[in-house]
Structures are given as C-alpha cells and as structure tokens.
Amino acid sequence: MLKKLLALIATLCAAAAFAAVDVNTATEAELDGIKGIGPGLSGRILDERRSAPFKDWSDFIGRVGGVGNKSAVNFSKEGLTVNGKKYSAAAAAKAEAKSKSSAHPKKHDGAADERKAKAPATPAAATATPVTAAPAPAAAPAASASKN
Numbered sequence: 001m002l003k004k005l006l007a008l009i010a011t012l013c014a015a016a017a018f019a020a021v022d023v024n025t026a027t028e029a030e031l032d033g034i035k036g037i038g039p040g041l042s043g044r045i046l047d048e049r050r051s052a053p054f055k056d057w058s059d060f061i062g063r064v065g066g067v068g069n070k071s072a073v074n075f076s077k078e079g080l081t082v083n084g085k086k087y088s089a090a091a092a093a094k095a096e097a098k099s100k101s102s103a104h105p106k107k108h109d110g111a112a113d114e115r116k117a118k119a120p121a122t123p124a125a126a127t128a129t130p131v132t133a134a135p136a137p138a139a140a141p142a143a144s145a146s147k148n
Helices: 002-017 028-032 039-051 057-063 069-077 089-103 110-118
Strands: none
Touching: 028 039, 057 069, 057 089, 069 089
C-alpha cells in the first residue's frame, strides 16, 4: 500500500513538473504559478503580450523588463515555454547578441580599418624617442629685459 501511495505521489509530481505554461496563452494565475514569477512580473508580461505575442525567447527577454538569461533558464525549468519551446542555449546566445548590438551600436569606419592595415608594425622601443635632460637656458641680461 505504501509503495502505491509513493508511486501516485511521484506521478503527480512528475505531471506537475512537466505541465507547460506558454507565455503567449497563460493567464495571470498560471504565470504566477511559475516559481520566480510574481504579480509584478506577470503584469509586465501580460502588458507586453497585449502589444504583440512573443516570437521566441530572445523576444521575450528583450521586451520584458527584469527577465534575463538566468531567469529565463529558471522559468523554463519550471515549465514556462514561448510558442511551445523551452529555453535553450541557442536562444541565450541570440538574446545576448541582440542585447549587445542594440546597447552598443558599432559605427564602422572603413578608413580607420585601412589605416590600421597599412600602418607598419614596429616595436614600441624602436619608435620611442630617448628622454634626455635639456640644458638650462642662459639667463638674459637684466638691462635688455625692459626698454623703459
């Protein structure tokens, strides 16, 4: 009897752990049921979802404030999906690349690249000028300093 009870509990726990909650169709209560998502975050998720459904995990991370790669991993482990997909390392890399490119847009200067390519590679010691003490200037006679 005890074995049957333990088997039933294990089955229920496994079913609860694998119950996927899709971010594009979940209710506020279902989102709150994911460990790590509280009323504030579920509200932000629903607000963003009203403007447009989430395309993928990188879209979700980019649009919902307070959600990063680490929290996305945790939410996915708890059963959250985006369009039926769990969070993956590929999604993390895509989100990271997207956030870096939007935060720090690089301006490409082709002329600067050409200058770097044409510049001779010389050791710093060969191009450095030696430092020597300059002789002190000779003092000018006092009489020539003023012409009053």
